[in-house]
Amino acid sequence: MSIPHATPGRIDVHQHLLPPDFLAALRRHGIAEAGGRALPSWSPESAVAMMDEHRIATGVLSLSTPGTHLGDPVEARELTARLNDAHAELVKDRPDRFGMFASVPLPDVDAALDAIAHADDELHADGVVLLANHRGTYLGEPAFDPVMAELDRRNLVVFIHPAELPAAPVEGIPPFAADFLLDTSRAAYLLVRNGVVARHPDLRMILSHAGGLVPYAAHRMATGMALDVGRDIGDVLEDFRRFYYDTALSGSPSALPSLLAFARPDHILYGSDWPFAPDNVVTYFTDGLDEYLTHTASLPSIHSAIDRDNAAALFPRLDR
Incomplete structure (x- = not known):
């Protein structure tokens, strides 16, 4: 069981519906699978039961x-409309327990708009x-510029979730275990390199799974951009710090130090990745997050921020 808190329940920004x-x-x-994982069963009732177990007040749901x-x-147009409705x-029906990241049928830009x-x-x-890449076209590529501009104009929060790499998988490596981290990192890199983040500094984008490789490799990525396109290293790092990062599958004593050292304290959000992460995996990483934040000097003060406060600032409706 997770360590109890007196504060209101968590807001889970990385939870899926099927x-x-x-x-x-x-x-x-x-x-029949996604990311090398068999498609799990899902229902609103089972989602609420999981959230009650892990002190999650609200799950902002998305399709994976x-x-x-x-x-x-x-x-794609018809399916998107039907599923979003x-x-x-x-x-x-349950505004207290569920939120909504709407789906869009990219790479069809007009349909997405x-x-x-x-x-x-x-x-x-x-x-x-x-998705970090939509059928082989990555976020950050010029083809998707109209979509990013419209999301910025509408002040909509963007949740970026990895997809399978546009390349043949490697036998024995399920995509969710390793490739997903690279997929997210590729999208983040291109969003920074191609100026999307700089052009839309108020566009709030959440990177899944603690940003993939970004917190650990941000300085290496920044030097790569300095050599490639002549960008200032400090400016690149600030662009990477504009992203929000969720903790899904990342509440571990090896991942959290990089995340907490790099990301802004108010840009870290709780994520479970349920139901693709089954209950025991959610427990493992949620307990790991709680234990690390509780027992590491200077960190208990940001525990409630990660659990709820940072997400409540992004989604005021969910804080009512």
């Missing part, structure tokens, strides 16, 4: 890889989920 229509669409395309574009652009109804408008104007989504 509604029946999504699973049916994946089955039609012969998809492969997202809603499964190859057919017409199907159903997601919004779930939040409407329409989905963003619908999610914001009509569904009042808490934000949008984007």
